[in-house]
Amino acid sequence: MDPYVLKTLNEERRARRAAVLVTDLGDGRDRIVREGDRVAGELGAAIASAFRTGNSGSVEAEGRTFFLNAHLPRPRLVVIGAVHISQALAPMARIAGYPVEIIDPRSAFATPERFHGVALHAEWPEDVLKREPLDSYTALAAVTHDPKIDDFALKAALDARCFYVGALGSRKTHAKRVERLLALGASADQIARIHAPIGLDIGAASPAEIAVAVLAQTIHAFRSRGLESKGAVA
Amino acid sequence: MDESIYLDEARDPLIIAEGWMKDGKDVAIATVVETWGSAPRPVGSHLVIDAGGNFHGSVSGGCVEGAVVAEAIDVIGSGRARMLEFGVADETAWQVGLSCGGRIKVYVERLG
Numbered sequence: 645m646d647p648y649v650l651k652t653l654n655e656e657r658r659a660r661r662a663a664v665l666v667t668d669l670g671d672g673r674d675r676i677v678r679e680g681d682r683v684a685g686e687l688g689a690a691i692a693s694a695f696r697t698g699n700s701g702s703v704e705a706e707g708r709t710f711f712l713n714a715h716l717p718r719p720r721l722v723v724i725g726a727v728h729i730s731q732a733l734a735p736m737a738r739i740a741g742y743p744v745e746i747i748d749p750r751s752a753f754a755t756p757e758r759f760h761g762v763a764l765h766a767e768w769p770e771d772v773l774k775r776e777p778l779d780s781y782t783a784l785a786a787v788t789h790d791p792k793i794d795d796f797a798l799k800a801a802l803d804a805r806c807f808y809v810g811a812l813g814s815r816k817t818h819a820k821r822v823e824r825l826l827a828l829g830a831s832a833d834q835i836a837r838i839h840a841p842i843g844l845d846i847g848a849a850s851p852a853e854i855a856v857a858v859l860a861q862t863i864h865a866f867r868s869r870g871l872e873s874k875g876a877v878a
Numbered sequence: 879m880d881e882s883i884y885l886d887e888a889r890d891p892l893i894i895a896e897g898w899m900k901d902g903k904d905v906a907i908a909t910v911v912e913t914w915g916s917a918p919r920p921v922g923s924h925l926v927i928d929a930g931g932n933f934h935g936s937v938s939g940g941c942v943e944g945a946v947v948a949e950a951i952d953v954i955g956s957g958r959a960r961m962l963e964f965g966v967a968d969e970t971a972w973q974v975g976l977s978c979g980g981r982i983k984v985y986v987e988r989l990g
Binding site: 657714 | 883884885892893895896899907909911912920921922959961985987988989990
């Protein structure tokens with residue numbers, strides 16, 4: 645392995661950016677491909693699949709055998725709101741492989757008794773996200789119904805290109821939210837990425853069922869990353 | 879279950895390999911490139927080895943690491959990468975094997 649390639653790969657991994665290490669098993673030459681880099685042909689298709697699935701493996705292309713080692717940051721889910729839905733969502737998402745952090749400045753909601761064993765911040769999103777910035781391997785679900793708490797986090801999630809952004813509320817509620825986000829400087833393209841009403845349409849009624857719908861939508865967003873047009877958000 | 883979303887720097891084989899390199903050590907990197915049947919470590923897993931035989935990470939459940947380390951020291955010496963295959967102990971030419979019944983292919987290369 646080229647020492648510079650190893651150094652670069654570790655830099656990407658530390659920064660929570662996805663990378664695929666491509667090694668020619670014939671001559672041992674290797675290189676790093678970052679998500680969004682254009683690689684032509686069969687090799688390019690195999691690399692795109694490695695980014696999407698996170699699976700590593702060998703591929704025959706251009707008469708050579710390449711090994712693709714996919715290094716994807718671990719996805720996580722940030723939930724704004726220590727509410728009834730979040731109580732069901734946190735354990736389900738953790739089991740599915742999406743560790744959860746909950747942020748809610750209302751200390752009556754954000755209590756360890758209500759969220760046993762969950763990473764919980766009884767603080768404003770502004771303060772937590774300054775310390776632990778969002779990134780493109782983070783999903784954000786805003787479920788407080790309170791613009792004072794949700795709006796900043798939603799704008800931050802759009803700016804950080806979170807792979808999933810969902811917001812609880814009816815279409816009417818969302819229409820008002822769109823006005824506020826526009827006033828905060830979000831573009832129409834950015835706002836179109838928000839899933840609202842939140843969750844896959846499975847007819848969810850109870851808080852736990854809504855949590856299932858949100859988790860399913862998060863998984864779908866993660867596994868279809870890169871299938872929609874990239875670079876729509878500047 | 880490891881739930882940290884950040885790298886475990888103290889145990890991450892590729893981070894350790896980079897550290898060894900910075901310390902001026904000769905290093906080999908072994909990677910599981912293919913598995914068949916019940917393999918203990920998934921494709922992409924690493925074992926990193928220095929010229930003194932120190933190692934971190936794993937390519938199996940401890941069954942073949944000894945043999946990979948020995949090969950890796952040769953690879954560090956020669957600079958030529960090798961592809962190793964391990965299967966059930968009795969069915970291969972290797973002295974060691976995988977008791978779980980799976981087969982794995984391990985690529986061993988020198989760093990630099």
